[in-house]
Amino acid sequence: MKTKTSDEAEGLKKLLQQEKCKSRQLEKALRRSEEKYREIFEIITDIHFSASPDGRIIDISPSVLSSFPYRREDLIGKSLPDFFLNSSERSVFLSQLRDDGRIADFEFQSEGPDERIHHYRIKASRKPCRGRQKIRVTGLIRDVTAQKEAE
Numbered sequence: 843m844k845t846k847t848s849d850e851a852e853g854l855k856k857l858l859q860q861e862k863c864k865s866r867q868l869e870k871a872l873r874r875s876e877e878k879y880r881e882i883f884e885i886i887t888d889i890h891f892s893a894s895p896d897g898r899i900i901d902i903s904p905s906v907l908s909s910f911p912y913r914r915e916d917l918i919g920k921s922l923p924d925f926f927l928n929s930s931e932r933s934v935f936l937s938q939l940r941d942d943g944r945i946a947d948f949e950f951q952s953e954g955p956d957e958r959i960h961h962y963r964i965k966a967s968r969k970p971c972r973g974r975q976k977i978r979v980t981g982l983i984r985d986v987t988a989q990k991e992a993e
Contacts, residue, residue: 889983909985911954961990
């Protein structure tokens with residue numbers, strides 16, 4: 843004969859098993875989501891980046907190798923506007939991003955370590971970090987050097 847305590851223990855055991863099963867399902871879904879994001883992040887040809895509000899690069903897509911004359915590892919922690927060749931472009935970029943919260947089709951030039959001038963178009967916006975009060979800048983950079991040289 844089962845007692846009330848053993849019935850409660852059995853019920854708690856079943857509940858714990860259900861929660862473990864749910865937890866495993868959520869972990870699998872999270873892994874699939876992360877893999878999908880990472881796959882997209884790694885195959886895009888434009889440069890995707892996230893930065894602090896002052897432009898310090900937090901993360902940048904591996905596609906930077908094909909479009910920007912610097913390695914990904916060398917860019918993380920650096921200030922994106924520091925790569926702008928023209929200081930007035932830097933000022934306009936930062937003030938428009940600060941004042942409007944976004945910037946689209948902003949063109950800038952950068953000189954690579956090979957001393958060649960590269961032309962880029964950037965689109966970025968300020969967004970709150972999920973679940974935090976901090977702001978993050980996310981955006982895309984496209985290499986338009988070939989187009990500019992053809993003009």
